[in-house]
Amino acid sequence: xxxxxxxxxxxxxxxxxPQEIARLRVAIGRLHRRMVQHTAxxxxxxxxxxxxxxxxLGPIRLGELAARxxxxxxxxxxxxxxxxxAGLLHRAGDPQDGRSYLLSITEQGRGFIEALRTERxxxxxxxxxxxxxxxxxILRKALPVLEHLAEQES
Numbered sequence: 001x002x003x004x005x006x007x008x009x010x011x012x013x014x015x016x017x018p019q020e021i022a023r024l025r026v027a028i029g030r031l032h033r034r035m036v037q038h039t040a041x042x043x044x045x046x047x048x049x050x051x052x053x054x055x056x057l058g059p060i061r062l063g064e065l066a067a068r069x070x071x072x073x074x075x076x077x078x079x080x081x082x083x084x085x086a087g088l089l090h091r092a093g094d095p096q097d098g099r100s101y102l103l104s105i106t107e108q109g110r111g112f113i114e115a116l117r118t119e120r121x122x123x124x125x126x127x128x129x130x131x132x133x134x135x136x137x138i139l140r141k142a143l144p145v146l147e148h149l150a151e152q153e154s
Contacts, residue, residue, distance in 0.1 A: 034123060034127075035120040038119050038120055038122075038123045043112075046075075047083055050069060051105065053065060054105050055105045055110065059104040061094060061097075061100050061101065061103070062080060062103060088108055088109035089109055090104050092104070
């Protein structure tokens with residue numbers, strides 16, 4: 001009798017199957033693209049990402065936002081300018097540092113994000129509605145793992 005694990009039990013996290021990783025990457029990418037295609041308005045991906053980040057983080061300096069979004073400050077300046085002009089973000093002087101500005105979301109920006117989330121959730125819900133009960137149960141069980149993967153820093 002062989003006491004060595006075989007198949008999936010033999011895999012360790014550091015020895016994940018490259019083909020399975022590729023399948024997961026493709027599946028997540030396709031789901032993401034499907035949801036991103038359903039946006040409430042004409043914002044770019046960068047603008048949407050920045051707006052959602054400001055909503056989540058609260059008032060934030062442009063440099064901090066650029067670092068969190070992993071883009072150069074001049075790029076973020078252009079991104080934020082469009083959001084300010086559209087009335088989705090507000091730019092105000094930083095009381096802690098007179099040379100800096102704090103970005104905060106406006107009520108219009110919150111409304112945009114809520115509409116966006118509703119629309120994207122509906123797209124995902126429509127896909128899930130086409131699954132069988134067993135597949136939905138598997139998805140529920142996998143959710144904490146997917147959340148953990150999504151929150152890891154690379």
